[in-house]
Structures are given as C-alpha cells and as structure tokens.
Amino acid sequence: MNSIPFHSFLILLAALCWSQAVNAAESPIDQEILDRIKVYDYGQSRADLNEVADLVTNALEDRNKIEAIERQLLDLLKAEDSTFYCKQFVCRQLWIMGSPQSVPILSRILTSDKFSDMARYALERNPHSDAGAALRDALQEDAPVKVHVGIINSIGQRVDDTAIPVLAQLANGDDPKLQAAAIAALGRIGGGHKRLAGADSAANAAEVLEPLASEGTVGAIDALLLCGDGLVTNGESASARRIYHWVWGNLQNPKPTRIAALRGLLTVDHEATIPVVINLFHGDDLTMSAVAAGFVRQLSGQTLTKTFASELPKMPASSQTLLIAALADRGDPAAVPALIEAVGHDDEQVKLTAIRGLGTLRGSQKSILTLANTAATHKGALRNTARDSLARVSGLRTDRIMINHISKGSTDRRTELIRALGQRHASAAAQPLARILGDPDSSVRIATLGALAEIAAEGQYDQMVERIVKSPDKKERQAASKAVVTVGRRIHDEVRRASPLANALSATDQIELKVVMVKTLGELGGQPALSMLRSAHTGKEPQLKDAAIRALAEWEGVEVIADLGHIAKSSDEQTHRILALRGYIRLIGQPSDRSTEETIGLFANALGVAGRPDEKKLALGGLGNVQDPAALKIALAQLDNKDLSAEAAQATVKIAGGILAKHPDAAKAALEKIKSASTNEDTLKKADELLEKIAK
C-alpha cells in the first residue's frame, strides 16, 4: 500500500479545516436544525427556534455571520413547503436583523393575504430605504383591502413622506377602509419626528387633509391636528395656527378635536388664546370650563395667576370652584388673596375649595389666620378642611407665624393654631408651647399638651409632668398624663424618664394624684418605674395598691410574670386576682428566652390558679400555641370539662397540627380522641384534615 506523504496529508487536513470553516461561516445554522424549523408548528418544542434566535442575538455585531444567517433564514421563507409558523419565525428574526437582502424576498409575500402581516413585521422597522420602496410598490399591486390597509399603516409608521402622493390618492378614493388608513398615515407623516419626516412633509400632508377635514371625513381632523403639531416642530407656526384656528373655531367639529386645537393654539398663540380660555369659564358648557381649568394648571407665570384670579368674582359658582382648585394646583402664592376672598363666598363648595386650596399654597399671615378662624368658627366639613389645610400649608415662615399667634386672639383660634403646630411636627414650637402650659384657659392648656405630645423633647418633659400635678381637674390631668407618656417613651434614659414622676409622687399627699402618677409610671415602662409599682403594690394604701396592680397587669414586659403570678394566687381581692391572672396569661404568650418546658409549666399554673372558666379558656388559647407533646397532654386533660371542652379541643387540634411531623403518634392519638369528643364542625374538619395528612 502506498502511503500518503506527510506533507500532502497536512495540505489535505488544512484544506478540510478551511472548507469546514468556510462552510460554518457561510452556513452558521446547522442544516438539520433548518430542516426541523421548516416544518415547525405551534405547540412543538421551540428548542431549535431558540437556538437560532440566540445565534442571531449573538451574531448581531458580526456583519458577515449575520448576513449568512439571514441568507439561510430567507431560504426558509422562500421555500414553498415551509409552514406558516416557520415563516412567521423567520419574519420575527428579520424584525431585528433584516438587511436590504431580505427585501426582495419579503416583497414576494407582502401582498399575500396569508403572509402580508408577517412580511410587514420584518419590513416595517427595517431602516433601509429599500424596505420603504417595497411597501410603496406593493400598493400598486392587486391585493385584498385588508392587506393594503396594513401596508399603508406600515408606511405611516415609517413616516415615509415620499408616499404622500400615493396616500393622497387613497385618501380621496372610494374605499372607506383604505381612505381611513391613508388619512391616518398622512397624520403620522405630517406629525412625525423631524428626524424621519422631511421639512415639507407636514405642510404637504396638511394640504391633502384640509379639504377632507372640511368635508368631515372620519379621522381627517385628528390627522390634520397631527400635521399642525408637526408644523410647530418645524417652526412653521403660522400654518399651524391656521389649522388650529379652523378646528377650534368650527363648532361642528367634535369636541375632543376642538380641545386639542385649543391646546395647539396655546402653544403657537399663547397671549391671544388666554382670553379664549377665560371665556370658557364664563360660558354655559361645564365640560369646556373643566378643560379650561386643566389649561390653567399647565400654563406658567405669576402674571397669568393674577389674570385668572381677577376673573374669579365674575364667574358662576361652579366655574369658580373649578378655577380655584386649578389656581391652587399652580402652586403660585399670587393666588392667595383671591382664595382668601373666596373663603367668604356664599356657596359652600366654593368655600371648601378655597380652604383646601389655601392649604396647598405658601402660607401668609392672612391666609393662616383665615384658616384658623374658619376652623375656630365652623363645624363639619368646613372645620375639618380648614384643619387639614392648617396642617399642610407650606412656607418657611408658616410655623413662625403660627407660633406668634398662639397667645393672641380668641381661645378657639389659639387652640386651632396649637393643634396645627402639633400636627405639623413643628419642633421649633416645642419651647413656646411649653411656655403657655400655665395659660389661664383650660382648653388652651389641654390643646398645648396634645401638641407637645407630638413634638416635645426632654427639655419640656419636666414642665409637662408638672402639669399633672397642677391640673385642676380630671380631664386635664388625663391629658397631661397621656402627653407625658408619649414624650417619656421617647426618652431612652429610664431613670431620667421616671425621676420627675417619682419626685412628684413622694412630694404629694393627694391620693388621687398619687394614683395618676402610678398609672402614668406603669404606662411609661422601664426598671425604675417598675420598682415604684412594686413598692406601691405592697403598700398599705388601697387605692394606690389597686392602681399598681392594674398597672402591673397592663405592663408590657415579661419581667412582671412572677409578680402577677403571686397576685393571682394570693390577693385578697377577686378583681385583682382576675386582672393579674389575665395579665399573667397574656405575658406568657409573648416571645421570651425561657424554655418550652417552663412556658408549659406557667400555663399549667395559670390553669390551676384560675377560678373561673373565662381565665381557663384564655390559658387554653395560649397553650394552643405551644407546639410540644406536654402541652398536648394538658389540653387533652381538659377535654372532659364541659365548660372548657370546646377550647380544649381547639387547643388540642392546634398543638397536634404543630407537632405531627415530629410526634405523629401522639398527634394521631390526640386527634382521634377529638373525633370522638368534639361536636364542633370546624374543629372536626381540621382534625380530619390533619389525620389525612398523617396518613399520607
């Protein structure tokens, strides 16, 4: 056997590699994949399609490769035996990557009833001029109307101004569908982006559309207005103005188009159009008045604000309401005097809108006092709206103006301003408000305490505690206590928080005052406060003891569980025992570091101590949250107690549900017992569901 010389072998190998490389470069998609795609139908695996789609995406930067892919895909498109969804897939890819080489092949199917939409899918966004020419040429070919409509739509989408003559013919033709499409396309071209449309395209399209619009042809006015917008963009305002004037001035034109024209006029003929807008408020068409209000919101300038505001008194109430709301939304304080004036209007809706509007604009002394007076002298919606506005009114000087008036004027106005400062969280008001805590007027003092609760800090705390001591009646004392608790909770130092109250407690002999102090300490929380409660609870004074026990029962931390347990067991007073036990059960249920075993012990203790079914039920409710077999036993033990059987069954089911993964046997036994013992439908249903779960 003759052997091949080594150098010849190398040449052959190189040729083979080169051939494969050339083949790969010319045919990036594997032929087998192409063969499968050729017969693709919806519902089949998209694996091949996805592979090709990925190939396309990854080749977008490689001109040679993407052109080779395109050629291969175009072969699929040309093939008469490729399926509809194969062709659709190819067109979807051409949407992204189609080049001029795809255009002739797409042109062949562009007028086909079946494939035209997908051919447009590929052509419409192809930026090459050949694609535009293909679409225009297709209009000269025979095709169903629907196909031509689609092609016209694509021409409009491409803003192809070279198509204006052919579109003009169609727009003046007899077929209503073609006519409507051509008119819409002319509008798209006339109003198209200047990057796409030629300088004269808006004017040329408008020239075609104007007579059609005059005749009332459907869609022509809309399209003409788009041309108007295009003319404005091209700097041809005079032509645009003519269009807008005609559309606006012809009362037969549909209202939406007239509104659009008026908007256009405001762009090109601003000053001359303002009186038109104002007139709409005086007219008898409320829809147009509302549209005018929309324009008022959008037009800028302080002079305009004054112009519009000066018209207010001349308008009917319904228009005033619209204009006031619009003026307020402009955010221009130049409207404030007019709005203050409108607060005095006879019409309640006008009043309300003006009051609401003042809340959105920068406050002046007059506007703030107007709002405060309104809140002080009215009830219902007017008062509520004025209060809301006082809380919202903006401006760097607003808080200062309010502070300056908290000691002036009527009591009602003062309390409104004080309340507003609190709602505004005006921290600068804390010290001035603290200074009027000794005001002779009780309602001022109570309002001040409410406001200080929102904004006071440690600096005002002692003065507030002092108000508890000095309050002449229960109502004010409660207000002071509530405010002290709110502010005190913001003080992190527990000693600092409790000490003024402790001092006041030791300094007074008034038992009623001591009771309030103890109650306040209970709500404040913290270790020093707790020590004082413990001390009061063990004291001899019954009222103080009662207050301390109530405070302990409401305490928020688990550190009082032992105190409450002791009271629940040993107090002479049944009320105290019950209160303590309820607090005890509540706290056991809170998250803590104690072990599950300890928690179960505490619940067992509660069940033992409780004398009444009510507390036992509470304890069972809490026990149900403990997911442990020991808890299950305790709950099961109560099943036979007729007063507790329902709650015991619920707790049992709940615990069983929680432990069934780790303790299926115990859970199953308990649930089966429930099945025979309970009559409650919900409980039985849950037990069944859990048993079924265990069985699986």
Place this chain on the structure above:
Amino acid sequence: MRRGAAAAVAAPWVIPASALGKAGSVAPSNRITIGLIGYGKQGNHHLHSLLAVDDVQITAISEVHRKFLEIAVETTHNAYGGQRTKGAFSGCAGYNDFRDLLARQDIDAVLIATPDHWHGIQVIEAARAGKDIYCEKPLSLTVEESLLMVQAVRKHERVFQTGSQQRSNQNFRKACELVRNGYIGRIKTVHANVGPPSKPCQLPAEPLPEGLDWQMWLGPAPEAPFNAILRPPHNDTYPQWRSYRDYSGGDMTDWGAHHFDIAQWGLGMDGQTPVEIHPPDGKEFETLTYRYANGVVLYHGPTKEAAKVNGILFTGEEGKIEVNRGYLRSWPDSVISASLKSSDTPLNASPGHHRDWIDCMKNRKRPICDIEIGASSVTVCHFGNIAYRLNQSLQWDPIEHRFENDPTANRLLGRTMRSPWRL
C-alpha cells in the same frame, strides 16, 4: 354638557356639589358614566369595585368572549336593579367590539382591563373619543406605544389613571416620602425585585370555545392559535398571556409596573427614565443594572449587597428602607417611625386608586398615577427587556427617544401590528 336645565340630560361629570363633599346619595344626573373594556379576572375586580361606588354608573361593557360579556352585563343589571325600577338606571349595554362602546356619546370614561397588547390602541382611541381613562398596568407593550399614548391623552386633555395601585397605598407613599425627604440620606442604589421578561409563545392549538371572538382577542398581535392558557374558561385565575412576548413584557412589566414604579416615585424620577441599561455579565454587572443621569443605580433583583431583597429596597448614605405589600421596614428602625416635619415636602395622598381617578375626573386634576408616570415606569421595564433580549448594554437619549448608535435596539422600541390595527 350645559348648565341649567340641560345639565340633567347631558354628561354630568364635572364637579357636582354632592360629589366633592362625598356626602349623601348622588343623583343619577351627577354620576360619571363608565364603560368597562375587558372582563377577565381583573375586569371582574374592577366591575365589582365600581358597582359599589355611588357617583359612577357602569353603562356599557365590551368583552370578546360572549359568555363573560353576558355575565358582566347581568352582574351590572343585578347590582343596579333597584335603581332601574326607579328610573335611575337605563341599562348596561354589551359589546363585542370596544369601538362600538367608544362611539357612545353618553359615556364619560372607560376602564381598560384588557391584555397588554391592546392597551395602546384602546387608550389612544378612547382619548380621541374624548373619554377619561383608567388603564390597567403595565401601560403598554412597547416604548413607542407609551409615547403615543401620552401624546394622545395630553392632546385631548383627558384624565388618566394608570392601574399601578401601589401609588395609592400608605406604606409605599410613606417609604417614598421618607426617601425623598432625605431620611436615609443621599440615595445610592435601589433594588426592585420583580420577575423575568416574557418569552416566545409555543402553546399548541386547542378547540376554540363557543362565543370567543379569537381574532378580536388577538387584535394587533401576530396570528396564533387559541389556547385556554391565554383565555381561560373562567375568571377566577389570572390568565398566563403575561408570560408571552406577543401579549406582554412578562413579570418584568407586570410586577415592574408596580415595583419599578415605586422606585421611580421614591427617586423623584416620574416622567424620566434611566439613561444606561446593562444586562448581567457575570463581572461588573451582577444583575440587570440601570443608571440614572444623576448616578443613582437601580438593580433588577437582588445583588450580593442585598441578597434577600423583596419588593423595593432604597439604600442611602445614612440608612435603608424596604417596602413591599404588607410591610415597611428600615435600618435603623427609627426611620420609619419618623413623622414628616413641617419643612418636608409630602407626596400627594390618594384616597384609593379608583376614588382618586373619579375625584380627578370631577376636578380635572391629574391622578396619582397619571399617564406620564405610568409611561415612564413601564419604559424602565421595556428597557430591561430589550437589554435582556439583545444581551447588550444600551444608552438612552431622552431627548430623541432613541438608543444612541444602536439601530438594532431601536427596532425593538415598537412592534408591527396586524392589519387593520394601528396606533
């Protein structure tokens, strides 16, 4: 509508005294008449909500599945039954084609709850017909649609509410207020955790249910066979057209129209968009990353620095705020318990997403999620989808509304519609 005697017989939607006060019953002539377009699961929710509102009345419904159209009309008649006998309700008409509904002069507003691929056409046609509009989110299927929708709504001075209802939720508002008023310092990054883009559809053909006008369901979307996943035989589950590219941008737009929307709100970027978009590359960009012109970075999903983010996480130089449905939390904790100071700027509070829309129709204000807001938020989502699709970084020119030097990406800004549909 005219003042005086004529007001009783004409469209009554401008600021009746009874309406702003929201007190007492509302006279029929003072009700806003609404047409519902689309009665699927979400349309059903809207219908029931609006039927309970005194100062609106549903007078027409369009739906392409006859069975559901009949259910919706019957539901409406039952709800208004008492009023009908008193002459306060003259009936609710059903239409297969939404254009017949829009042609009715006596309808003031429409609520659009159709699949996303219909929104652009229906919103623009409704604006041209002079209707106020509530349109479900995500606002659009493409960037170009969004731009044209904004133009149409502005041009005809329509009141428009986007259905991104998180804007009407107190927690989301509070989070954004705190962020915008500097309670966590200057914002560096935002994470918004939403799902992936949509994918091509491959559902097999199934027998067409009786009464479903499949061609009207598809509308502008490419020809495809019916499958019940796209239009289920009942209205109690969300149909999965959201997963498919011809009809939706996927979870990216479905949830992005909520969570990216809140990111935009918190950043004060309504009406604007990021200018850079980078798909994940395993190196510099861990996840899809957006950058705004001011340097703030927005991430699609978690990153190493925020691995457990759910909802929207704002990270500032002095703290963090995370908000989602059901919770609002901050680091440090104290941030979320802060109340705004009088010197802060509060955000507009909405009384509820429908209520806000209705009130705005009466006083002609822009609702809490006006079209420009909905458009910019969904555009953030579309940008993400385009970057994922092409797997390449994008630079957006906000003046020209084009990607810079990227003709391929620019092709994906819009989509061809089946004849005869057009925008």
